[in-house]
Amino acid sequence: MADSTVVSDQQRSGSGQTAPSRGPYIAVITNRSTTLVIRGFMLFSIGVFLALVLNLLQVQRNVTLFPPDVISSIFSSAWWVPPCCGTASAIIGLLYPCIDCRLGEPHKFKREWSSVMRCVAVFVGINHASAKVDFANNVQLSLTLAALSIGLWWTFDRSRSGFGLGVVIALLATLSTQLLVYNGVFQYTSPDFLYIRSWLPCIFFAGVITMGNIGRQLALYECKLMSEKTHQD
């Protein structure tokens, strides 16, 4: 079932460069690299989990399923899709705080876990809507999802860097998905626009914002440390 079920946060970004560790103290470096690994792993698992769950949402849309198939339907898409999503979300989650620190404008807006949870819930909701709600046509669907995604960004992020990165990654991801489709690695059940689902970029965008939000929250302490260093300089 490698079709439209290739969902959501399958973000692939070209430059998966993680935060470089600088700092004079060995302890800080080791400490930071371990936290980096931990963070990356957490983000990865979140990504995999969301990919599986959202995939399931999409699967339900077109098929009537009965118990014997349920478990297999969780893993219905190709095996490499969840790891890809996980890797992508780890990269994005690490990239966001890194860029924040590089730009020197630490993200201060709504830095709380409750807000992050809200963001994740809204993201799942967007996926839910795209899977369950019957839209009149695809244009309406895409427009609605775009509006929802922008709303997500406005509600939980509001940073220009976040928006830019989200758009860029969403485009890249859509492009690579497109390439995969052209190469026949998988296809959608019902492509509506140039062989892909037109709502895909919106979902990608929302996913990027969400993962960035989580990554920032995870990196909050570390980023603070870094900004303090720059202050001292």
Add this chain to the structure above:
Amino acid sequence: MTVRERLREKISAAFYRHGLLCASYPVPIILFTSASILACCYPLLRLPLPGTGPVEFTTRVRDYTVPSHEPQGDLGERPDWYRGPPVAYIQQVLVKAAVSPWDSTLVPVDVFRSPLGRVFSLLEEIRNHVHNDGSGVRSLEALCLQVTDLLPGLRRMQTVLPEHGCLLVSPGNYWQNQRELFDSDPDLLKTVHQHEPKGLHTTATLRDLLFGVPVKHTGVSLYSRKRVVTYTITMVLGSYDARFLSSLRARLRQLHPSVNCSLREDQMVHVHFKEEIGMAELIPLVTTYIILFAYIYFSTRKIDMVKSKWGLALAAVVTVLSSLLMSVGLCTLFGLTPTLNGGEIFPYLVVVIGLENVLVLTKSVVSTPVDLEVKLRIAQGLSNESWSIMKNMATELCIILIGYFTLVPAIQEFCLFAVVGLVSDFFLQMFFFTTVLSIDIRRMELADLNRRLPAEAGMPLPKPGPLRPREAPPPPRPSPHTITLQTPAFRNLRLPKRLRVVYFLARTRLAQRFIMVGTVIWIGILAYTDPAGLRTYLAAQVSEQSPLGEGGAGGLPPHLGVAPGFPGPGGDPASTLSVLPAPAEPTPLPENQSQGHHGAPRDVPLQTQAPPLVPQISWGAEDEEGWRKLSFRHWPSLFSYYNITLAKRYISILPVIPVTLHLSPREAIETRHPQDTRHPPPPSLKTNDLPADLTLYKVAALGLAAGVLLVLLLFCLYRVLCSRNYGQNGVAHGRRRRGDLPCDDYGYSPPISEISPLLLRGHSMDIECLASDGMLLASCCLAGQIRVWDAQTGDCLTIIPKHGLRRSSSSGCWEQRDGWDAMGVAEPENLGGGTEPGGGVFDEDEGYPLRRRTTPRPALFENQPDLTPLIDTNFDSQPPSHLLLTPPRDGFDFGGLVERAYLEHEPPSPGLTASYPSSSPLSGPPPQRRRSLGYIQPPVPQGQGTPDWESAVWAMELRGNLIAAGRSSGKLELWDAVEGSLRCSNEDGVSGITALAFLNNRIVAARLDGSLDFFTVDINKPLGLLQYRGPPGRSNMPPSPCYSSEDVISCQLTRSVQCAHQKPITVLRAAAGRVVTGSQDHTVRVYRLEDSCCLFTLQGHSGGITAIYIDQTMVLASGGQDGAICLWDVLTGSRVSHVYGHRGDVTSLVCTTSCVISSGLDDLICIWDRSTGIKLYSIQQEVGCGASLGVISESLLVTGGQGCVSFWDLNFGDLLQTVYLGQSSDGQGVRQLVVLNNAAIVCDFGSELSLVYVPSVLEKLD
């Protein structure tokens, strides 16, 4: 004033008035709110409860037409799903068959073998039935629902369920609808049973599907009492043809007339099935709910500083939930019926509406000054947040309204609910939550009053006897608004990981809760999803009971009358006698004879209880709709085998066709399989009655046994893991009395701590000031004596004495000496040598670690040249008022010793040292003492002022090797820490110096009159002198904070801010080029160090400032007497957060990179998140413990207490270790605590200093 501002003001004022109203009349408002909630929820009563149970609709058969797809106006009660043709029509032929009359020669298998055998002829009849009228020939083949393959996963059912053709199920399917197979089947029951799934199942089983009636009603059993077999032949029709069906009905009735049948045949029932919630749909749903709970958890966690945290969290959740209910209710009231799946959109609705406003309100209200009246606090809090609340609400409404214009029905409905929910949520927040909050805060104040009253908390706790170390005093009562982290017992010590895990499990009772929740959920699911099944079960139970009751009414309790192997006393004696004749009866079954003792009781009931010889086939109302007794998943599961879903669709069930079959015993015997007679006849009536109950008992017994075993196992585990004291409150946390072993309540004792304090003794009075720069440590006691210690080794390097005061108590010195011995510090071996000029002097002085100062042998001297400067130090500072003096001889410096002697014993008097004019204005270079070993050069005074011995030292700072001391006379002195010489002094001010800050080469002094003086320390290299005195390379040294002794140091007042504060400055801190002062006048001021210009005046406290923290990262925290803690941004001067954490003064503040730690007069240590200002947790300490704090690393906090220091893990808030400082620990608190760079801490301890290294902790850190 712009419109916006005016609007803002208006809103603020309105909220203020509203807050007053709410706080003034809480009870009426809550009543009003509850009434309105109930009123709005009233329409909900009309809604059907959401569920997965099917919905029924009954129509008449006579004028039935297939409903059209278009909704046809209002058709009365016709439900909206009743559109279009159904998935299928179900026609059941209900067969009741019995062998009659029953013959005693028949074996139990005969009850059902021949009746079941008749199914094949019936099937044949049905299949071959053809209705022929003018319009054509119709047969079942044309009308029935044609099915194709079974689902791939159902291979094992392939032999049983029909494939490729009509969906027609009957018990005959067990034998592939072939009579031959049936006849040759030796064990029918086994065939039936082998398809049953093992274990517990809630869905329809194959047996249910094929028989079409519940298992209990089939009568296919060896123990059936009624001897009537019931089964159905189920035809699933794809299209409806009334004429065919009626002809079939007539044909069957004609073949097998049912005499007393009066079933209604005029109603067909349409059953609509809800969406099936499968695993696949459940997973996303569960995920959203988990996210929702996480959101609620993280939100309500932020509620703090209230009386009942949980109460308010509950109120917040209630607010959101009832606003949702109100929204649904209101929408229903205005004619909109919810079509969305409520369970699915509910989490999203909650998330959209959110708990934010509630939390913001709470935070804003609790941030208002505590001393205000409750009403005013509420009002102020409301009006503070009014603008942001309104703004947020407007934004959300706008966003949702935009969503409304997407013109997608589902989204529109969602948005409609959300809008109404938002508005009602706002209403509830304003009325319900605000009022609850006001009540809560009022309660808190009352509790606060109560708490302040009793004084017994201040009394020392009773000392536990050594024999009963476990019997602990009650833990300190936690203050009402704090969460005490855990029971103190769990925090005593750093436990090994495994024990922590186990304790965590035990503490939270995770396992029990999981099991409990799981059970409840399971029961809930059972009760919710399978109501029909339960109901049928209950009904079955009831109906089973009734014949039993009748039997009992026949004479005797059945259990007496039916005892196995014993016919019972109540039975007819003749029947008991018939035990013997029974085998003698002419039975064609030889097997039966071999089991005579079994067969006998079988006959007994036949005669005593007189079962109907002619089994009654009765038709009752319960047969009309026999399918109701089946699980409601019966039809969906039948269809699902062929991949047809009934979700959101309906089927039509036609009235059953009754068929009654009476078979003769002869026929039964003829159809008998040779092996049938092998079946053991029912051994007794008891088993006849209670086959099901027996399994029930078995299960119950097994369950009970398992439960007992589990309990025993848990008990053993409990015994092993938790020894005796579980449940009692352990030692009041941390402050273990001396003499107790440091083992926790569970008998676990960590390795005896390596941490032992090093006591630095020498001060004669309590230590007043403590300063350190990492390498050196300077302390000043009340007597005015300044001592400089090596922070690494604890050696006393220098004494800067004060001559004004003398103390004559030699006994204390002896004690000190003992102390040193005990501490294992090397006894100064040279002290007692003959080089000492006077015994008395020696006596007084041996308390010091004098190894370096009194090295007698020249050889040693040359090896340690840099120690000699220490020798002369005391001479420099000797005032000219020495009278009695032991003259220094043979090159040894006894100045310090003499000083000490004078200090202890002698009144001040002019002496020989008067020749050392320490007050000389000449600022010459210091003498090169390194080269003048053993020779006492006349000290050249370097300072520019006279040491002022008359006034007390109020403030002291240490940088490099310069000690800056501020005196009560307003004089600022700079001392050389190594040499003990006065380098310069400044007497520009007259008001006492209350606080000092020494940064780079600047000194800031805060004075009692509120003025602030900035001094610059100039270091002039005496070039000319250096040419012949110093080593050639020395002058090239870059200026470093470590001033060399040759430098001429001058201290000049660069700027004096006269009225920095209106009231005395209490705190002065300097870091990162900023100087921050806090004063009694409630303000904090920030100055730039370079140009001493005032950058900001920070206002926000409503009490005097008592604590300030600033570090290199420009984070400024201030705490005041009002118990508030403010975090400021030093760059902008804005207040980052403002929290109330303490009752009474904040006494100490420390920050790490992630959190702020504060301690207050209320003996509470609060840990706050630095970025958000959320209180992470608080530690309630013992009453009267010190308030000093220090942070050793990111996660290690050290606090001072009564004669001890405690180390805490900041991440978990648990106590790592408590170190006792001395033998006489009681009564002396640690007031000051300085953390050195090398992970040592220094704290004052009465007249002693204590140096504590924390090596073990360090190992664990990284």
